[in-house]
Amino acid sequence: MLTVAMAKGRTLDDVVPLWEEAGIAYPRDWDESRALVFEIPWRDASLRYLLAKPADVPTYVAYGVADLGVVGNDILLEQEREMYELFDLGVARCKLCVAGREEERRHAPRRVATKYPKLADRYFRSQGHQVEIVPLAGSIELASVIGLTDRIFDLVQTGETLRANGLVVFDEVLDISARLVANRSSYRMKHAEISACLHALEAAAARRNGHAP
Numbered sequence: 001m002l003t004v005a006m007a008k009g010r011t012l013d014d015v016v017p018l019w020e021e022a023g024i025a026y027p028r029d030w031d032e033s034r035a036l037v038f039e040i041p042w043r044d045a046s047l048r049y050l051l052a053k054p055a056d057v058p059t060y061v062a063y064g065v066a067d068l069g070v071v072g073n074d075i076l077l078e079q080e081r082e083m084y085e086l087f088d089l090g091v092a093r094c095k096l097c098v099a100g101r102e103e104e105r106r107h108a109p110r111r112v113a114t115k116y117p118k119l120a121d122r123y124f125r126s127q128g129h130q131v132e133i134v135p136l137a138g139s140i141e142l143a144s145v146i147g148l149t150d151r152i153f154d155l156v157q158t159g160e161t162l163r164a165n166g167l168v169v170f171d172e173v174l175d176i177s178a179r180l181v182a183n184r185s186s187y188r189m190k191h192a193e194i195s196a197c198l199h200a201l202e203a204a205a206a207r208r209n210g211h212a213p
């Protein structure tokens with residue numbers, strides 16, 4: 001049995017087609033169901049999926065209740081838990097950016113709203129700025145719109161949320177995408193099953209990129 005902690009929401013939506021192309025079994029009804037654990041046979045073993053909030057996926061993997069996890073590198077980098085990152089799935093792509101109101105651009109940053117306090121602090125220090133971090137749980141743009149902060153440090157995909165709120169990107173900091181991660185001891189103890197998953201995903205991703213068997 002291999003247990004996979006999957007980040008629900010946008011990550012899951014983008015990962016499912018790749019899972020399908022890789023031929024890895026998954027429950028077709030996990031969208032409609034309120035259940036959080038699903039078990040399904042795959043090859044000569046079985047896969048158990050845990051549907052978790054993205055920010056909780058590293059916890060399940062680090063504690064070893066999940067052997068594998070699927071989650072964005074934004075969360076992995078912010079949490080820095082001990083685990084192996086096996087593969088960049090290349091989906092659920094977006095960018096971690098610094099943004100704000102255009103008129104703030106010429107002023108040095110002082111206050112920054114974000115869901116990623118550690119990454120934001122590290123980034124602004126690397127730029128020679130010591131800023132006050134204002135941690136928020138969501139709708140980060142609001143902080144800049146109403147002038148609570150002069151910068152936000154947040155994910156941008158289409159740019160629609162920024163445009164709708166009169167904000168602009170000041171700097172693109174990191175490329176984000178969904179990653180396959182493994183618990184360290186699972187990686188040793190369940191190497192064959194994990195490799196089977198990994199190789200199926202690598203082959204599917206290579207076919208997508210047009211260089212593949």
Ligand SMILES: Nc1ncnc2c1ncn2[C@@H]1O[C@H](COP(=O)(O)OP(=O)(O)OP(=O)(O)O)[C@@H](O)[C@H]1O
Nearest residue numbers: 008009010011054072073074092093094155156157
């Ligand atoms: N446009 C995007 N905005 C936010 N996250 C994105 C975007 N595109 C991909 N992602 C990935 O999806 C993850 C967030 O997914 P999602 O927004 O479904 O969960 P959440 O932050 O827990 O939100 P909620 O609390 O609204 O359910 C991010 O960590 C990131 O890796």
Ligand SMILES: O=P(O)(O)OC[C@H]1O[C@H](OP(=O)(O)OP(=O)(O)O)[C@H](O)[C@@H]1O
Nearest residue numbers: 138139140154155156157158159160161
């Ligand atoms: O560039 P876009 O395509 O507009 O996407 C970016 C927006 O999506 C995310 O928010 P989400 O919808 O997850 O809500 P949240 O801010 O409450 O987490 C992110 O935090 C941005 O606000």
